[in-house]
Amino acid sequence: MHQEEDSWIVENEEDLRAVAKAIMADMMHFKIFLLNGAMGSGKTTLMKILGDEIGLEDEVNSPTFSIVNEYKLQNPKGGLDTIYHMDLYRLEDPDELFEIGFVEYLDSGKPVFIEWPEIADKWYEGTEALIEIEALDNGNRKIRILPYDAIEGTTWVTK
Numbered sequence: 001m002h003q004e005e006d007s008w009i010v011e012n013e014e015d016l017r018a019v020a021k022a023i024m025a026d027m028m029h030f031k032i033f034l035l036n037g038a039m040g041s042g043k044t045t046l047m048k049i050l051g052d053e054i055g056l057e058d059e060v061n062s063p064t065f066s067i068v069n070e071y072k073l074q075n076p077k078g079g080l081d082t083i084y085h086m087d088l089y090r091l092e093d094p095d096e097l098f099e100i101g102f103v104e105y106l107d108s109g110k111p112v113f114i115e116w117p118e119i120a121d122k123w124y125e126g127t128e129a130l131i132e133i134e135a136l137d138n139g140n141r142k143i144r145i146l147p148y149d150a151i152e153g154t155t156w157v158t159k
Helices: 013-026 043-054 102-106 117-123
Strands: 007-010 032-037 068-077 080-087 112-115 129-135 141-147
Touching: 007 013, 013 043, 013 129, 013 141, 032 043, 032 117, 043 080, 043 112, 043 129, 080 102, 102 117, 112 117
Parallel strands: 032 112, 032 129, 080 112
Antiparallel strands: 007 141, 068 080, 129 141
16 A cells, blocks of 8 residues: 555555544544545445444445435444444435435534535535545555645535
8 A cells, every 4th residue: 555645545455444544533633524436436335444443333335325324333432432424426406405414414423424425515614524535547546535625626526
């Protein structure tokens, strides 16, 4: 694995576990994580590895159809007992966010991981972490983790 200050070139699952550990450390500073990447880039795979590293009671599954999955930790510590994983891909109108209680999840104080976050762009306050995942031509992934407000004019990968 090749690592720079805020990015990793991920070649295998072991490398992905190292990225998950970096995200876990970031959970002390951020509660909302925006996962930006093309279809099939590995957003849900990263979430599965993260769930394994954190010690969730259940295996992480894609919330594409449920929109939101709630996961409990096997051994809660330091007030961290739950994480939320959202996939906003199927939403077509920002008003649908109210129907799923989007703002309540953001205000819960629990970590929230959001795939396809662009539909909710106006609700982000600049205190989020942006996780960008790019599939490289050689099959590896480039993953960057940055404070959302550090990126001028984020270019969302769109549907």
